[in-house]
Amino acid sequence: MKTSLENLAAKVTQEQDVLLDARTKDEHVSDLAKVRLRAAPKSERRPNARSKTLSKMTAYAALAAAVLLVVAASLFHAKNKPLAFRVGDADGDVGGFVRAPADLPVDLRFSDASNITLEASGRARVVDVDANGARVVLESGVAHVAITHRDASRWHIIAGPFDVVVTGTQFDVAWEPTTEQFSVHMKQGTVHVLGTLLGEGHALSTGEELDVNVPGGVVHQSDTRAPASPTSLDLPVSDMAHLAQDGADDHAQSRADAGSIEAAPLASTIAPASSSAAGSLHAAAVSPAWAQLARRGKYELAIDAAEAAGFDQACDGAKVSDVLALGDAARFTGKNAEAREAYTAVRARSPKDPAAAEAAFDLGRIAFDRDQDYGAAAKWFDSYGRELPNGPLAREAAGRLIEARQKYGDHADLESAAQSYLTKYPDGPHADLARSIVNP
Amino acid sequence: MGRLLVLRIPPHEAPGRSDEHARDSGILPGSPDRDEAHEDDSELVRLLRARSPHAGDLLVDRCRKHVERVLYRVMGRTDALADLTQDVFLAVFEGIDSLREDARFRGWLTQVIVFVARGSIRKRRRKWWLVFTDVVPEQNARQVDSETSEALRAVYDVLDQMDPDDRIAFALRKIDGMELTEVAAACAVSLATIKRRLVRAEISFLALAADRDALAPWLEKGAS
Numbered sequence: 120m121k122t123s124l125e126n127l128a129a130k131v132t133q134e135q136d137v138l139l140d141a142r143t144k145d146e147h148v149s150d151l152a153k154v155r156l157r158a159a160p161k162s163e164r165r166p167n168a169r170s171k172t173l174s175k176m177t178a179y180a181a182l183a184a185a186v187l188l189v190v191a192a193s194l195f196h197a198k199n200k201p202l203a204f205r206v207g208d209a210d211g212d213v214g215g216f217v218r219a220p221a222d223l224p225v226d227l228r229f230s231d232a233s234n235i236t237l238e239a240s241g242r243a244r245v246v247d248v249d250a251n252g253a254r255v256v257l258e259s260g261v262a263h264v265a266i267t268h269r270d271a272s273r274w275h276i277i278a279g280p281f282d283v284v285v286t287g288t289q290f291d292v293a294w295e296p297t298t299e300q301f302s303v304h305m306k307q308g309t310v311h312v313l314g315t316l317l318g319e320g321h322a323l324s325t326g327e328e329l330d331v332n333v334p335g336g337v338v339h340q341s342d343t344r345a346p347a348s349p350t351s352l353d354l355p356v357s358d359m360a361h362l363a364q365d366g367a368d369d370h371a372q373s374r375a376d377a378g379s380i381e382a383a384p385l386a387s388t389i390a391p392a393s394s395s396a397a398g399s400l401h402a403a404a405v406s407p408a409w410a411q412l413a414r415r416g417k418y419e420l421a422i423d424a425a426e427a428a429g430f431d432q433a434c435d436g437a438k439v440s441d442v443l444a445l446g447d448a449a450r451f452t453g454k455n456a457e458a459r460e461a462y463t464a465v466r467a468r469s470p471k472d473p474a475a476a477e478a479a480f481d482l483g484r485i486a487f488d489r490d491q492d493y494g495a496a497a498k499w500f501d502s503y504g505r506e507l508p509n510g511p512l513a514r515e516a517a518g519r520l521i522e523a524r525q526k527y528g529d530h531a532d533l534e535s536a537a538q539s540y541l542t543k544y545p546d547g548p549h550a551d552l553a554r555s556i557v558n559p
Numbered sequence: 560m561g562r563l564l565v566l567r568i569p570p571h572e573a574p575g576r577s578d579e580h581a582r583d584s585g586i587l588p589g590s591p592d593r594d595e596a597h598e599d600d601s602e603l604v605r606l607l608r609a610r611s612p613h614a615g616d617l618l619v620d621r622c623r624k625h626v627e628r629v630l631y632r633v634m635g636r637t638d639a640l641a642d643l644t645q646d647v648f649l650a651v652f653e654g655i656d657s658l659r660e661d662a663r664f665r666g667w668l669t670q671v672i673v674f675v676a677r678g679s680i681r682k683r684r685r686k687w688w689l690v691f692t693d694v695v696p697e698q699n700a701r702q703v704d705s706e707t708s709e710a711l712r713a714v715y716d717v718l719d720q721m722d723p724d725d726r727i728a729f730a731l732r733k734i735d736g737m738e739l740t741e742v743a744a745a746c747a748v749s750l751a752t753i754k755r756r757l758v759r760a761e762i763s764f765l766a767l768a769a770d771r772d773a774l775a776p777w778l779e780k781g782a783s
Contacts, residue, residue: 123778125759128733130777131714134707135631135734139624159687429749456722 123557201248202228209451215488216515217243219260220414220444231251233274236263238504242511247276252285256548261293268308280333280546281314290323296514298332300357402450412439413448419449422457430457434464439474446481455489476507480516487519494526520547600664609653613671617731618648622684625665629745632735633676635715646675669745673727709716713773722769727758732757 204211205228211217219237220223227235227245237243241260252266252274266274268287270473276283278294281301282361288308294301303312305327313320316331316338323329323340330339398462409428412421416523425433425445434442446461469475485493485500500520504513513522517540537553544550603621606614626647627640634643650671676752718726724746731742732753743753768774 124733124765125772127710127714127777130707131711131734132632132736135712139628139631139638155724426748426752431749431751431755454722455725456725456756460759496745 199388200250202247202250202253204245204253206449208418211245212488213245213248215244216258216484217245218447218449220416221440223414224415225416227255231269231272232267234265235276238262244517247546255292257292257297259294259511261291265287265289271348277548279314281312281317281331282501284311284313297511301331301333303329305549356523384412407433409448410437410444413441413444418448418451421445422452430460435468436462439465439469439472440467443474443477443481446478449496449509450481450485453489455485458485473507473510476503476510477512479503479506480512483516483519483523487523491522491526494529497523497527498531514547515543517543518547520550521549521553525552525556577728600663603657604658604661604664607652615648615652618651622648622668626666629672629731629735630668630676633673633730634679635711635718635730639679643675643679646679647672650675666741666744669741670747673731673747677723677727680726684723690729706773709773710777713771715766716768717764717771717774721760721763725756726761728753728756729764733761 144425152228152468167199183526188320206215206217207225211227217225217237218362219239219241221240223239224241225237227243229235229248230394237245237256237257241262242258243260243262244256244258246256247254251271252268252419254275254277255262255277257278262276264276264283266285266287266289268271271288272285274285276285278292278301279296279299281294283290283303285308288310289306290308290310291304291306292302301309301314303323305323306327307325309322309324311320311322312329312499314331315333321329321338321340327340327342330341331337382546390555400534407420407424407428409424412418412424422445425448433445436447442461442465446458446465449455449458449461459482462482465472465478466475466482479499479502483496483503487496488497497520503510503516504520507513510516517536521533521536521540524536537556540547540549540559562759566576599621601633606617614632616686623644625743626644630643630647631637634640651668654671718730721729722748728742728746731737732739738743739750739757741748742757746756747755748756763776768778
C-alpha cells in the first residue's frame with residue numbers, strides 16, 4: 120500500500136507531466152529559439168547596427184539613471200545604515216553566539232573596517248549594531264579589538280559587569296566568568312571603562328592596563344610604558360590569554376577530546392616520517408582534512424570536503440570533537456540541516472560526554488536563531504542545563520531558556536526558569552529579564 | 560546567430576530528434592536514463608567539445624525535455640523554465656571540457672541541472688523582499704482542476720520553506736522517482752548522505768504540510 124506521501128508525490132508527478140506535455144508548441148519553439156540564441160558563441164551574437172546603437176543608448180540611459188538613483192539613495196541612507204559584519208567566512212547574525220574553536224581564533228570583521236579577533240575558545244555575542252558601532256558582549260576569553268575611529272563612532276565591549284566604551288582605538292580585553300577576572304590592555308587610543316568596583320569609571324590610554332578581580336575586590340591600573348614597579352602586574356597579552364583561559368575551559372578540553380593532540384594547529388599535527396612511536400601515535404590522531412579546515416575557519420571548504428568524504432561517515436566515524444567542529448562549520452555557513460545532523464550524531468555517540476551537552480546547546484541555537492522553533496530551543500537549552508549544570512555555557516543556556524520559553528509562550532515553566540536563573544546568576548546578563556518575569 | 564537557428568543535422572547524426580527515439584533514450588518525463596543513450600551521448604559530447612555549430616541544436620533537441628522535466632520537478636513552476644533551461648545549456652557549453660568520461664554525460668548533465676536549480680532557489684531566497692506575489696504563481700488552469708492546482712501550489716510552498724538541498728533530494732526522489740543512486744549522483748554526495756537527507760526532507764515536508772489545508776485531503780486519502 121502506498122503511503123500518503125507517495126500518493127501525493129505521485130499526484131504531483133502525474134499533474135506535472137500533464138502540464139509539461141501541455142506546454143504549447145509555440146512555447147517550445149519560442150524557448151528553443153532563446154536557448155539557441157544564448158547558446159550561440161559570443162562571436163555569433165551580432166545584432167544589427169541600429170538595434171545595437173539603440174540598445175547601447177538605452178543601456179547608457181538606464182545606467183546613468185541607476186547610478187543617480189544609487190548615489191541619491193546611498194547619500195540618504197548611508198548615515199543610518201547599520202554596520203554589517205562577518206564571523207570568519209560567514210555573515211554575522213545580530214544576537215548570534217560566536218564561539219571560537221578550541222585551537223583557533225575567529226575574526227569578527229565589520230563593514231567600517233573595525234575588527235575584533237576572538238581568541239581560541241573565546242565566546243562572544245554581537246547584541247546590537249547600528250550605523251555608528253556595535254555592542255559586543257564578551258562572554259569569556261580574550262578579544263583583540265581594533266575599532267576604526269570616526270566622528271560618531273560609539274562601541275561598547277561588555278564583559279561581565281564591565282562596559283568598555285570605545286570611540287576608536289586598539290586594545291585587548293579579557294574576561295573569565297568563572298574567576299570573574301577582567302583585564303584591558305590598551306595598545307592605542309583611549310577607552311572609558313565602567314562597571315563594578317570602578318566608581319565613576321576608569322579612563323585608559325595607550326599603554327595602560329586595567330585588571331579587576333571582582334571576588335577579591337581588587338582593581339589595579341598600571342602603565343606598561345612606565346618602569347616596572349613591584350605593584351605593577353605588567354602582564355603581556357599572551358599571559359592575559361592564559362590567565363583568562365586557565366581553569367576555565369573544560370569545554371575547550373572536551374572539544375580537544377583525546378588531549379591536546381587533536382586540538383593542536385595543523386602544522387603540529389603532521390608528524391615527520393622519521394619520528395618516534397609517539398610521533399606515529401601523533402600522526403594517527405591527526406584530524407581529517409575537513410576538521411582542520413573547519414578549525415581554520417574555512418567553513419565552506421570544510422563542508423565541501425566532508426561532503427566529498429561522505430558527510431554521514433564523517434559524523435559516524437570521526438572523533439566527537441571533530442564532528443562538533445563540523446557542526447559549527449555547517450552552522451556558520453547556514454547549512455542548518457547538516458549542522459543538526461552533526462550535533463545529533465555527537466549526542467547519539469557520546470550521550471554522557473560534555474560534548475553531548477554542547478551539541479544540545481548548539482541545537483538550541485539553531486532552533487532559536489534559525490528555525491524560530493522556540494519550543495525545541497527551550498528543550499535543548501534545558502537539556503544543556505541538566506546535563507552540564509556547571510558547564511561553561513550554563514549561564515548562557517539558562518538565560519536563553521528564559522528567552523525561548525517566553526517566546527514559545529510556555530508561561531507555566533517560564534517563571535521557574537527565571538527564578539532559577541536569578542538564584543544562580545543574580546548579576547547575569549539575563550537577570551533584568553528574569554526579574555521582569557518574576558516581579559512583573 | 561542564424562546558423563544555429565537552422566537545423567542542419569543529418570538524420571544519422573540526430574537520432575534523438577524524434578519523440579520515439581528520445582523516449583527510448585531516456586530523455587522524456589518519467590523515463591530514467593539508460594545505458595543505450597550513452598553511445599549517442601558520446602557523439603553529442605564530441606560535437607560539443609569541438610564547438611560544432613550543430614552541437615547546440617543537437618543538445619537542445621535531445622536534452623531539452625530531460626532538462627525541463629528535472630527543473631520542473633525541483634522548481635515547481637514553468638514561468639522560469641525557459642530561462643533556467645537556457646542557463647543549463649550555457650553551463651553545459653561552458654563546462655563541457657570538465658566532463659571526464661563521455662559516457663557519464665547524462666549524469667553530469669543532471670548535476671548541472673541540479674546546480675542551476677539550487678542557485679536559482681538560493682537567489683530567490685536572497686531576494687525574497689523583491690517578491691510581491693505568490694512565489695508559485697501559475698499552474699495551467701486549463702489542464703488542472705482547482706483542487707489539484709491548490710495542492711500543487713501548496714506542495715511547492717512547502718518545498719520553498721525547506722533547506723534547498725533537502726528540497727532537491729526530495730523532489731528528485733519522491734516526485735521524479737529517480738533511483739537513490741541517481742539522486743546521490745545528481746546531488747554529488749554519497750548514497751548514505753542522500754538517504755539521511757531524504758529522511759530529513761520527508762520529516763520536514765510532512766511537518767510543514769500538516770499546516771496546509773490544501774494538502775490535507777491528499778495526505779488523508781493516502782493514509783487510508
